[in-house]
Amino acid sequence: MAIKQQRLIxxxxxxxxxxxxxxxxxxxxxxxxxxxxxKMKPEDICKEVIDSGVRGRGGAGFPAGMKWKFLDRKSGxxxxxxCNADESEPGTFKDRQIIHKxxxxxxxxxLCAAYAIGAKLAFIYIRGEFFEGYKILxxxxxxxxxxxxxxxxxxxxxxxxxxxxxxxxxxxxxxEETGLIESLEGKRxxxxxxxxYFPAALGLYQCPTIVNNVETLCDVKHIxxxxxxxxSKIGTPGNTGTRIWCVSGHVKNPGYYEFxxxxxxxxxxxxxxxxxxxxxxxxxxxxxxxxxxxILRADERFEGKLKxxxxxxxxxxxxxxxxxxxxxxxxxxGSGGVIIMDDTxxxxxxxxxxxxxxxxxxxxxxxxxxxGVPWMKKITTRMCNGGAREEDIGLLTDIADQIAGxxxxxxxxxxxxxxxxxxxxxxxxFVAKAKEQSLLREKGEVSNQKPTLx
Amino acid sequence: xxxxxxxxxxxxxxxxxxxNKRSAALPLCHLIQEDIGYLSNxxxxxxxxxxxxxxINISEIVTxxxxxxxxxxxxxxxxxxRTLSCALAGAYKTCKQFEDAFDCEVGSTSPDGLVTLEYVxxxxxxxxxxxxxxxxxEYTGVKEDVTRDLIDKxxxxxxxxx
Ligand SMILES: Cc1cc2nc3c(=O)[nH]c(=O)nc-3n(C[C@H](O)[C@H](O)[C@H](O)COP(=O)(O)O)c2cc1C
Ligand code: SF4
Ligand code: FES
Numbered sequence: 001m002a003i004k005q006q007r008l009i010x011x012x013x014x015x016x017x018x019x020x021x022x023x024x025x026x027x028x029x030x031x032x033x034x035x036x037x038x039k040m041k042p043e044d045i046c047k048e049v050i051d052s053g054v055r056g057r058g059g060a061g062f063p064a065g066m067k068w069k070f071l072d073r074k075s076g077x078x079x080x081x082x083c084n085a086d087e088s089e090p091g092t093f094k095d096r097q098i099i100h101k102x103x104x105x106x107x108x109x110x111l112c113a114a115y116a117i118g119a120k121l122a123f124i125y126i127r128g129e130f131f132e133g134y135k136i137l138x139x140x141x142x143x144x145x146x147x148x149x150x151x152x153x154x155x156x157x158x159x160x161x162x163x164x165x166x167x168x169x170x171x172x173x174x175x176e177e178t179g180l181i182e183s184l185e186g187k188r189x190x191x192x193x194x195x196x197y198f199p200a201a202l203g204l205y206q207c208p209t210i211v212n213n214v215e216t217l218c219d220v221k222h223i224x225x226x227x228x229x230x231x232s233k234i235g236t237p238g239n240t241g242t243r244i245w246c247v248s249g250h251v252k253n254p255g256y257y258e259f260x261x262x263x264x265x266x267x268x269x270x271x272x273x274x275x276x277x278x279x280x281x282x283x284x285x286x287x288x289x290x291x292x293x294x295i296l297r298a299d300e301r302f303e304g305k306l307k308x309x310x311x312x313x314x315x316x317x318x319x320x321x322x323x324x325x326x327x328x329x330x331x332x333x334g335s336g337g338v339i340i341m342d343d344t345x346x347x348x349x350x351x352x353x354x355x356x357x358x359x360x361x362x363x364x365x366x367x368x369x370x371x372g373v374p375w376m377k378k379i380t381t382r383m384c385n386g387g388a389r390e391e392d393i394g395l396l397t398d399i400a401d402q403i404a405g406x407x408x409x410x411x412x413x414x415x416x417x418x419x420x421x422x423x424x425x426x427x428x429x430f431v432a433k434a435k436e437q438s439l440l441r442e443k444g445e446v447s448n449q450k451p452t453l454x
Numbered sequence: 455x456x457x458x459x460x461x462x463x464x465x466x467x468x469x470x471x472x473x474n475k476r477s478a479a480l481p482l483c484h485l486i487q488e489d490i491g492y493l494s495n496x497x498x499x500x501x502x503x504x505x506x507x508x509x510i511n512i513s514e515i516v517t518x519x520x521x522x523x524x525x526x527x528x529x530x531x532x533x534x535x536r537t538l539s540c541a542l543a544g545a546y547k548t549c550k551q552f553e554d555a556f557d558c559e560v561g562s563t564s565p566d567g568l569v570t571l572e573y574v575x576x577x578x579x580x581x582x583x584x585x586x587x588x589x590x591x592e593y594t595g596v597k598e599d600v601t602r603d604l605i606d607k608x609x610x611x612x613x614x615x616x
Contacts, residue, residue, distance in 0.1 A: 078473070090537045090576040121473065128484070128521045129577050131590040131616055164471055167484055169519030172575065186479035186511075188518040205474055248539035248580035255581045291538055291576075337580070339539055353538050357575055363518075454541040 003272045007258040008234070008242045009218045013101035020136055022143035025104035031149050033224045037112040038157050040224075045116035049220060051228025053240040057094075058084050058175075058213030059290065059335045060410075061323045064220075068117055068210060070200040077207040081114045081122040082184070082199075085214050086168055086175035088127055089290035090357060091337025094244035094256050095214035099126070099133040103140035107163065109217040111150065112224055114161045117210050121162055125180050128169040137165045172361040176409050177211040179363065190365050191409035213335075215244060235261030238307065239322035243333070247274050249340040250281065262325065266296075267317025270340060281342035285426075286316065288326050289334025291354050292414035294421035302329040331421075346454065347426040348388070348433050351418060352380035353453035358415035366407040372399045373415045385451040386441070388434040397423050455500050461489040465504065475505045479515055483522050492523040520574070527570035528563040530608050530615065533587040534596075536573040539580035548584050548601050549573065555605040569608060589615025 012018045012028055025031070037045055050065030071079065083106065087095040098106055106124075114122045126134055141163055144150040152160045171189050173179040178197055179189035181204050196202055203209025219241055223231045232240045239261035248254045252275030266286060270276065277283060283298040296302075302314045306328055319325055326333040341350060359377035364370040376399050379392050396419050404416035423430060440446060457465075464485055469478045482501045487493055493516050495509075502509045516522045534540075534549045549560055552571050558564040560571050577585045582594030586604070591614050593604060607613040 087578040088576060091539055091580050092576075093578045093580050096578050127578070128519070129574070129587065132592070162471075166477075167481065169480060169484065170521035170574070171519050183480065184477055185474065186476035186505075186507075186515070188514055246581060248583060249542045254539075254583070287538075339542075339580075341542065345542070350538060350542075353536070353541050357537055360575060452546040453536070454538070454546060 002275075003264060003268055005258050005273075006242065006260055006263065008222055009105070009215060009244060010097060010102070010256070010258050013097055018101070020101055020103050020140065022104055022140065022147060025102070030104050031108055031144075031147075033221045034108050034111050034149060035155060037115055037224050038155060038159070042116045042118060045112065045224065048223050048228035049116070052219070052223040052231035053228075053238065054216065054219045054223065054231065055240070055323055056213055057215035057219070057243065057336065059089060059292075061333065064212060064216055067200060067212075070198065071117055071210060072201045072208040073118065075201075075208055078121070078205075079117055079119045080204045080207055080209040081110060081117060081119040082177075082180065082204065082209060082211045083110055083122065083124045083214055083217050084175065084177065084180060084211055085124050085126040085130075085133075086172075086180060087130075087214070087335075088172040088175045089292060089335040089337055090354075091246060091248055091287065091290045091339045092335040093246045093248075094336055096130065096133060097244070097256055098214050098218060099130065100136060103137050104144065105218050105221060106137075106214055107140055107144050107150065109219070109221040110163060111154070111161060113210070113212065113217055113220045115159055116220075119210070120160055121164070123184060123204075124163060124165045125174065125184060126165060126167055127174070128167050130167075134165060134167055141165065171363075172357075173363045173409075173411060176411060179409065180211065181209065188363070190363050191411070193408050235263070236322060239324055243321070243336055245269060245321060245336050245338055247338045247340065250277055250342040250345070251340045252276055252278060259321065262320040262322035264321055265317060266319045266321060266338075267315075269321060269338065270317070274340075277340075277342050281344065283316070283340070284343045284345055285341045285347070287337075287339040287341075287418075288319075289332045290337035291339065291357065292417055293326075293334045294331040294417050295425060296329065296331055297425045300425070304328055346384075347422055347429045348380065348383050349452070349454045351422040352377070352384045352451070354418045354422075355380045355415075356453055358411075358418075362411065362415070366412065368403040368406045369412050369415065372403040375399055376415075376419055381451055381453070383430070383433060383437075384453060386437055386446045388430075388437040390431060390434040390438070392434060393423060393427060393430045455496055457486065458489050461485050469505070476507060476511070478505060479507070479512060480519070483512070483516060483519075487522060491526045494524070528567050529611075530568060530588055530613065531570045531572070532608070533572045533574040534560070535575065535577045535583070535585040535587075537576035537580075539576070540583040540585055543583035544597055545584040547598070548586065548596050551598065551601045552605065555609075588613055591616030 055061040168174045178192035183189040199209040355377040359374040400416035400419040556564040563570045
């Protein structure tokens with residue numbers, strides 16, 4: 001039987017009759033938390049966010065309260081808030097749901113956050129391909145403005161704040177916060193080096209800036225509603241609140257499903273929530289947190305110790321869906337994009353597909369990334385095209401090892417982790433492919449067809 | 455340059471909203487591309503001029519962002535997402551169907567100028583894979599039958615493009 005979702009962020013989104021216009025939002029209690037926030041002191045809201053323990057939903061899982069605390073409030077420069085709605089990590093499609101179905105929740109969350117950090121101008125950086133989402137947000141912002149929730153002297157207070165929706169134009173690296181900031185400044189999205197360019201100190205226009213993901217900013221609204229302590233009771237200590245898991249790939253019912261952190265296991269997500277695999281198929285592998293996260297093999301045993309010292313011994317289906325458990329098994333919950341692969345999947349092709357993505361998206365600033373990632377793509381594409389060699393396997397890992405940790409931004413890791421994990425966990429398949437193809441080549445039966453990367 | 459009045463109005467409204475004019479560079483590229491179809495050298499100079507920048511400042515973003523074009527596409531721009539979740543759902547087959555139907559290889563425009571066929575990367579709708587954008591409209595679950603239907607609609611020019 002399907003396990004019932006426990007929705008917080010998407011509570012109303014798919015309810016029949018719920019629309020994305022402001023009347024509907026207000027009917028369901030919308031903008032009440034903004035009024036509540038205005039009765040609080042900004043520093044008290046920050047305190048609630050710290051107490052809530054909420055961790056960023058954009059990928060890195062950094063505690064939002066702590067990030068806000070790092071904000072340089074003494075510089076005398078304006079402070080900016082940026083909502084990261086670039087949603088471009090392959091496998092992730094949760095921010096789209098919020099933007100399309102409940103844009104006012106995001107706007108209310110952003111205004112609460114902007115008030116708390118003292119920002120008078122906020123941006124929503126939305127990926128360029130979200131044509132419809134952009135229109136929905138523009139309309140929602142005008143609605144909010146006409147009702148006095150946004151703009152000058154909000155709700156009769158002394159506080160003014162505007163939101164600008166800014167469209168990207170198809171580059172994944174704009175999701176990386178400093179790349180995003182460069183892009184927002186009207187330049188190429190070349191990430192900046194940290195330190196010194198931590199956005200909380202030197203962000204947009206060299207001013208203190210907070211960048212948070214869409215889902216994180218929606219959480220802020222709920223933290224104000226229920227209080228940080230109550231929010232921290234959802235999920236487990238260190239893994240608080242709900243998460244929207246985006247499931248794609250080989251399951252019967254792909255889609256987005258919201259649960260408190262650690263409320264379900266990966267097995268429950270696949271079999272009870274998503275209806276399991278297609279008839280006659282077996283689970284082969286799972287990428288649990290967007291394509292950058294390290295792949296998990298279906299027949300692996302995961303043993304070790306959690307942060308709190310308790311030891312675990314899990315099969316893939318036993319892994320609780322939360323930040324720390326997925327980190328403990330050597331991967332990450334990342335952006336919540338869970339990609340399921342069954343036994344029909346050719347792992348070399350799957351990696352070649354991923355490598356194609358990263359080679360296309362490198363911004364080109366750092367030599368290891370600019371040269372190494374396309375090189376890895378070239379190798380895996382050739383391996384899908386009849387040219388696999390046994391030495392490719394070691395070469396791939398060598399290249400990946402020389403990228404990770406040697407670049408300006410975490411894209412270097414994002415592009416290396418898939419290679420390192422696929423090659424180490426499915427080495428047998430890479431070797432088999434190389435052997436098979438070298439035999440074919442010896443016989444002169446080289447296939448020269450255009451490779452399909454699945 | 456012949457821009458629509460509505461485009462000029464949007465530009466005039468947008469530029470002063472940013473604390474720094476240069477931030478309006480990408481939005482202006484979008485607006486002009488939407489108006490004229492692509493970004494010519496003349497457009498690039500026009501944007502630079504409007505924002506008190508050098509043309510190179512605009513050129514360098516036009517060449518960086520995949521959605522910005524320097525050439526007019528075919529009548530319909532068909533963009534097939536080929537990233538992993540879509541690929542697992544058959545996106546490469548979908549693309550092949552388009553290639554065969556319009557006699558054009560992905561990455562090019564059909565000889566009759568009807569279709570520009572491109573691969574794109576994950577469009578953040580992986581739960582409804584395969585995903586195809588035609589113009590500004592997104593189509594989901596584009597497997598064999600749906601693809602055939604889209605192809606027919608493109609051929610008789612009744613396809614919705616957003
Ligand atoms: C290569 C790369 C791509 C990223 N893409 C996104 C993205 O699409 N959306 C997002 O919210 N964060 C993305 N991030 C994470 C952001 O840099 C940043 O940490 C995040 O927006 C902070 O918000 P949070 O703390 O609320 O998660 C990406 C990071 C890297 C390194
Ligand atoms: S790691 Fe890659 S994407 Fe990141 S700054 Fe360097 S070249 Fe650009
Ligand atoms: S992989 Fe195609 S929409 Fe995500």
